Amino acid sequence: MAWLVLVVSGLLEAVWATALDRTEGFSRLVPSLVFGVALVGSMAGLAYAMREIPLGTAYAVWVGIGAVLTVSYAMVTGAESASVLKMLLLAGIVGCVVGLKLVH
Template sequence: MAWTILMAAGVLEVVWAFAMKQSDGFTRFWPSVLCALSMLASVGLLALAMRSLPLGTAYAVWTGIGAAGAFVVGLVFLGEAATPLRLLAAALIVSGIALMKAAQ
């Protein structure tokens, strides 16, 4: 159950990162509200997951999901560049997440 909660926390991290971008420096109301709410929910779920997962594992997986997810959202929805080096970097992040899970 802790891993499911951690995955949800990671997805919410992607949501707040995208909402922050859409808020245009917190000058747009609804994206700013979504950013704040999803930040709180993400950190709250991370705290719940950390009740039974080690700190280093939980935090690394949470930030990894956020980083890789924000990268994909940037590619798909914001037209960001998918250069070979950026794709390799994202693959390394995902590999790190998988290794953390396997090491658990």
């Protein structure tokens, strides 16, 4: 269960990071509310997962999932350019996250 919660928390990290960009300095209400809710959910999930998963592993997996999803979303929406090299580097992060799960 801790691993599932950690994955969902990583997803919420990508949500709050994307929402933060859209708040325009917290001047827009809806993105600011999405940011706050996703941030609290993400942190709470990370804290819950760390009851069973060691700190270093949990944090690395959480950040990796959030980073890959945030960059992928930005590339899909055109907010950030896509390239083969970026996709290979993101695949490397995914591979490292999977590796951390396998050795846990």
